[in-house]
Amino acid sequence: MEAVNAAIIYYSATGAVHSMARAAAEGAEKAGARVRLRKVPELAPPAAIDAKPAWARHIQDTADVAEAALEDLEWADAVLFGTPTRFGNPSMQLKAFIDTTGGLWRQNKLADKVYSVFTSTGSAHGGHESTILALGNVFYHWGGVIVPPGYTDPGRNGVGNPYGTSHWAADGPPGEAVLDCANYQARRAVVVAAALKAGRRTL
Secondary structure, three states: OOOOEEEEEEOOOOOHHHHHHHHHHHHHHHOOOEEEEEEOOOOOOHHHHHOOHHHHHHHHHOOOOOEOOHHHHHHOOEEEEEEEEEOOEEOHHHHHHHOOOHHHHHOOOOOOOEEEEEEEEOOOOOOHHHHHHHHHHHHHHHOOEEOOOOOOOOOOOOOOEOOEOEEEHHHOOOOHHHHHHHHHHHHHHHHHHHHHHHHHHOO
């Protein structure tokens, strides 16, 4: 299989999306990719973070995770974005990072890459699908190739959705079924990215 670079870029406040991102990174590695696991910078004011112990604790627990840079996007053949849902949209932290990509976009350095999204929210119908679809608008502008999990994994057992792996945080941390879905989604993105790279070499 063609060698693939995969970037897992995410924002997580209290850990659910972080757990999914780690599962996605493991899946990408299992598919043979070189992987970078990256978190976007925290933008919330310290007072808001300190008011929620789980939020403050998660920042401490993930201090060793490198922050995302534009170079990670340029390097990658496949990019999986993870974000909690904020009113049916991605978090401001992830959106702020995406809003810095204009230079790469103008140079056409974000086109023809594979993109995929996973998400988590606090309620069962709190905007999982609309958050994933909202990020699709970005990928259209970039000229990206959107690769969702669809219903292609026979072991899904009804978990997640065809747009991308999603988690209902009220159920607690992501369980094995959700993490398996994130793992599979990343493997599928890497396989498709490898096929695209191989195909371009034959043109």
